Amino acid sequence: MKPLSRAMHERVFVFLSVAVASVVAVAGVFWAGAAVAARNGTRASTPGVPYANMPAIAPIGVRVDKYLDVPDSAKGPSVDQVKGYRTQKLGDGLYMITDGAYQSMFMTYENGVVVVDAPPSYASHIPQAIAEVSNKPITHLVYSHAHTDHIGGATSLGGRPIIIAQAETNRLLARDSDPNRPLATITFEDRYRLSVGNQALELSYHGNAHLPGNTFIYAPRQRTLMVVDVIFPGWMPWRRFAVAQDIPAYFAQVKEINAMTFDTLVGGHVARTGTHADVATQLAFIEDLKTAAAAALKTTTPGEGLTPTDRSGNPWAVFDNYIDRVAIACVNQLTPKWATKLAAYDVYIWDQCYSMEQSLRID
Numbered sequence: 001m002k003p004l005s006r007a008m009h010e011r012v013f014v015f016l017s018v019a020v021a022s023v024v025a026v027a028g029v030f031w032a033g034a035a036v037a038a039r040n041g042t043r044a045s046t047p048g049v050p051y052a053n054m055p056a057i058a059p060i061g062v063r064v065d066k067y068l069d070v071p072d073s074a075k076g077p078s079v080d081q082v083k084g085y086r087t088q089k090l091g092d093g094l095y096m097i098t099d100g101a102y103q104s105m106f107m108t109y110e111n112g113v114v115v116v117d118a119p120p121s122y123a124s125h126i127p128q129a130i131a132e133v134s135n136k137p138i139t140h141l142v143y144s145h146a147h148t149d150h151i152g153g154a155t156s157l158g159g160r161p162i163i164i165a166q167a168e169t170n171r172l173l174a175r176d177s178d179p180n181r182p183l184a185t186i187t188f189e190d191r192y193r194l195s196v197g198n199q200a201l202e203l204s205y206h207g208n209a210h211l212p213g214n215t216f217i218y219a220p221r222q223r224t225l226m227v228v229d230v231i232f233p234g235w236m237p238w239r240r241f242a243v244a245q246d247i248p249a250y251f252a253q254v255k256e257i258n259a260m261t262f263d264t265l266v267g268g269h270v271a272r273t274g275t276h277a278d279v280a281t282q283l284a285f286i287e288d289l290k291t292a293a294a295a296a297l298k299t300t301t302p303g304e305g306l307t308p309t310d311r312s313g314n315p316w317a318v319f320d321n322y323i324d325r326v327a328i329a330c331v332n333q334l335t336p337k338w339a340t341k342l343a344a345y346d347v348y349i350w351d352q353c354y355s356m357e358q359s360l361r362i363d
């Protein structure tokens, strides 16, 4: 694997730092005060000798000089940088818009257009993207969920569309009181069918996983399912399972999506749409991750390598040391199989292992 050299540099740097610090502490008249402070434990902690079996992939908080290459399978069609977005037809009157990082949809019908989400990164281009295929006004706006990075461009759509969202989304929006995310005018609890002309969207709520209110949006004629911030086609999920608020429920939703019927998946992120194979891959990955973290929790001994003082007087330190070693075992277990299968494996594998071990201990 390519980032080995970076990790080696890191270790050499740490060893050198420790060596230099020791020489200075022993010999330096000027450093006598600092040495006393260190002995008294009043100086901030410094990196020690790295843990045994430290993975080559840089841990959180360490600068990386070369990330793993993104596999071609994860890349989507290129986005015209001048235009700032790409439109992709998903079926009769249904389109995805993406800027390569975010995704939203719109659906045209006889008298108007339904927009699903308005990511602020390109929402000002949405009317232009619609104008390329329809001269009808935006009549409806569906929110996938309350997060501003997916709907915070709502007001740049213009007009006064009817806004539809799950009830929990409106509760969060009322709390956030953000003028860029106006409240929905129609809310629902479990299901809502939006029928316009000969087009339809089936909205359904499957409970909190990523965020309360996060809605499954299905276009039956186009066999397209949009679920945002759960599936990342070709990619490692965003950090800590895309900051899922309920990790066991997040796992359950990936399973649920894997069992659903659709041809095209719109995940809300990355540069391309997804398929059933992408969902199956993500499910296989998170199941391997869960197995690896569970095994590491069992086989790692708390307190190993700590001083008696830290072991007896500082339970936080005992856990910090234990959890670090659990995460190391988790990363080492997964890397051979997954490092080249999922884009940005190296970017977030530590995050995933840390949040998996935490969820396994407390959920």
Ligand SMILES: [Zn+2]
Pocket: 145, 147, 150, 210, 211, 228, 229
């Ligand atoms: Zn979100």
Ligand SMILES: [Zn+2]
Pocket: 149, 150, 228, 229, 268, 269
């Ligand atoms: Zn997102």
